[in-house]
Amino acid sequence: MEDKVLYEKGQAIIAxxxxxxxxxxxxxxxxxERKKVTQETYNFIVSQALVxxxxxxxxxxxxxxxxxxxxxxxxxxxxxxxxxxxxxxxLSILNLENNKWKFTINDSLMSLAAIAIEEHEFEQALQxxxxxxxxxxxxxxxxxxxxxxxxxKNMYNEIQEGSKKx
Numbered sequence: 001m002e003d004k005v006l007y008e009k010g011q012a013i014i015a016x017x018x019x020x021x022x023x024x025x026x027x028x029x030x031x032x033e034r035k036k037v038t039q040e041t042y043n044f045i046v047s048q049a050l051v052x053x054x055x056x057x058x059x060x061x062x063x064x065x066x067x068x069x070x071x072x073x074x075x076x077x078x079x080x081x082x083x084x085x086x087x088x089x090x091l092s093i094l095n096l097e098n099n100k101w102k103f104t105i106n107d108s109l110m111s112l113a114a115i116a117i118e119e120h121e122f123e124q125a126l127q128x129x130x131x132x133x134x135x136x137x138x139x140x141x142x143x144x145x146x147x148x149x150x151x152x153k154n155m156y157n158e159i160q161e162g163s164k165k166x
Contacts, residue, residue, distance in 0.1 A: 003056050003063035010052035010072060016045055046076050067096060071104040078111060087115050106135055110148070113155055122162045129155055 017023065026038035053069040060066060074089035090108040099105060109132035116125035129152060 003060040003065045006052045006056040006060075007065040007069055010049040010056070010069065013045060013049040013052070014072070017042065043080065046080065050076060064100075067093060067099050067101050067104055071101070071108070074108070074111070078115070083115055083118070087112065090115075102135070106132055109135070110151065110155075117155060117158050117162065120162060122159045125155065125159050129159070 023038060023042070026034050027042065029035045029038070050073060053073045056063065056065055056069040057073065063069075070089055070093055074086045074093065077083075077089065078086035090112050093099065093104050093108045094112075109128045113125045113128035113132070116122070116128060133152070
C-alpha cells in the first residue's frame with residue numbers, strides 16, 4: 001500500500017505541471033528572466049516528484065507501480081537532458097519480464113528512437129520505431145492516436161533525411 005501512496009504523491013506533484021497553461025507558455029517565453037524562473041520552478045517540482053518515484057523504485061522493485069515510477073522517472077530525466085540515464089531506464093522498461101503496462105513499452109520505444117535520432121544513430125532509431133509499430137498501436141483516445149502517428153511519421157522522415165547525410 002505504501003508503494004501506491006508514493007506513486008500517487010509523485011503523480012499529484014506532476015499534476016501541478018499540467019494544470020497551468022501559463023506555466024508552459026512561460027517556458028517558451030522570449031522574456032529570459034520569466035523563462036529562467038519558470039525553468040527553475042519546473043526543475044524544483046520535478047525534483048520533488050522524483051523523490052517519491054525514487055523511493056518507490058528503490059524500496060518496492062516488485063510493486064505493480066514500479067514500472068510506472070520508472071517510466072515517469074525516465075521521462076523526467078530525458079526532459080532534464082539526462083539522456084544517458086533516461087536511455088538506461090527506457091531500456092530497462094523494455095527488458096522487464098512482468099511489465100503489464102503496454103503503453104510504457106511503446107512510449108519507451110518512441111523515446112529511445114528520439115534519443116537515437118538526436119545522437120545520429122539512425123539505424124538504431126529505425127529499429128525502435130519499427131518495433132513500436134509491430135507492437136500494435138494501442139491508444140487511450142483518438143487524439144493520442146493521431147499525435148503518435150504524426151510523431152512517428154516525422155521521426156521516420158528525420159531518419160530518412162539523417163541517413164542521407166551520413
